[in-house]
Amino acid sequence: MNSIVIRVAREADAVFAEMICEEMESSAKARGTGIAKRSPFYLSEKMKNGQAFIALVDGKVGGFCYTESWSDGNYIANSGLIIFPEYRMLGLARSLKSFAFEESMKAHPKAKFFGLTTSLAVMNINSELGYRPVTYSELTSDDKFWSGCQSCVNYQTLQAKDRKNCLCTAMLFDPAWEEKKKEKERLKREALDRAIAILSDKDHAGETAKVQNL
Numbered sequence: 001m002n003s004i005v006i007r008v009a010r011e012a013d014a015v016f017a018e019m020i021c022e023e024m025e026s027s028a029k030a031r032g033t034g035i036a037k038r039s040p041f042y043l044s045e046k047m048k049n050g051q052a053f054i055a056l057v058d059g060k061v062g063g064f065c066y067t068e069s070w071s072d073g074n075y076i077a078n079s080g081l082i083i084f085p086e087y088r089m090l091g092l093a094r095s096l097k098s099f100a101f102e103e104s105m106k107a108h109p110k111a112k113f114f115g116l117t118t119s120l121a122v123m124n125i126n127s128e129l130g131y132r133p134v135t136y137s138e139l140t141s142d143d144k145f146w147s148g149c150q151s152c153v154n155y156q157t158l159q160a161k162d163r164k165n166c167l168c169t170a171m172l173f174d175p176a177w178e179e180k181k182k183e184k185e186r187l188k189r190e191a192l193d194r195a196i197a198i199l200s201d202k203d204h205a206g207e208t209a210k211v212q213n214l
Contacts, residue, residue: 002057002090006099009052009064014044016054016061024082031118037151038066038080053100055083055092062087063096067104068145069111075140076104076111081122097125101173110175114139116149116168123169130178131171136164138172 017040025037046052046066055063065081078100083092101113113131116139117123123133139145146163149155158166 003059004062004090004092004095005056006063006092006095007054007056008050008103009047009054009066010050011044011048013047013052013054013061014040016064017041017043017047019061020064020082023084024080027082043080053078053096053103055087055096057087057090057092062090063092065096065100067100067107069108070140070142070145073108074111075142075145076108076113077115077145078104078113079115093121094125094128097122098129101129105175112175113173115171116166117171118168123171126171126173129173131173132177134170134172136166136170139170 020043021038021040043052043064043066047054051068052064052066054061061084063081063083065078068077068079069075070077078097081093081097081100083096104113114134115122115126115131117126146158149158149166152158154167
């Protein structure tokens with residue numbers, strides 16, 4: 001049975017940086033899509049600063065992703081999710097993505113979380129976490145983010161459509177949605193409590209009338 005550890009990456013995990021970069025690139029080529037290219041140094045800095053998440057299987061790197069902040073911290077992306085081929089039947093993608101989301105939410109409770117993906121598996125995981133499909137206009141307008149798409153084979157399509165659409169599905173999580181959901185649930189509970197109280201009062205009044213008529 002495999003020993004699996006999912007945690008915030010550390011500076012010492014930089015030994016895996018080059019291997020992760022190579023797998024990111026080969027995986028993107030296999031899918032026929034692109035991913036924002038990052039250097040081993042970039043990933044090492046993310047690990048050093050506690051802005052990355054790693055899955056270790058028997059002490060070997062099995063999965064990885066990192067956090068990026070855009071538009072003055074108003075938009076957060078857990079980017080570069082990668083699971084090494086030999087570990088893709090262990091549920092690592094869901095566990096790692098969920099862990100990264102929870103940890104990032106603690107650090108950025110008011111930010112909107114977003115992502116662009118062509119992966120159905122990632123879409124399903126995002127949906128479970130509360131993400132919704134949105135138009136590109138609802139994502140960050142930060143040019144630095146969109147410049148990361150230049151390494152994608154579909155970049156010309158994105159440019160031709162003025163960054164309004166492409167092959168990737170845009171998904172967004174807005175914490176305000178959760179607040180609205182909680183408020184709706186609170187109002188429903190209050191309405192139900194009032195209805196129960198009214199029925200209880202009527203039942204009580206009926207019983208009192210019966211006693212008085214005896």
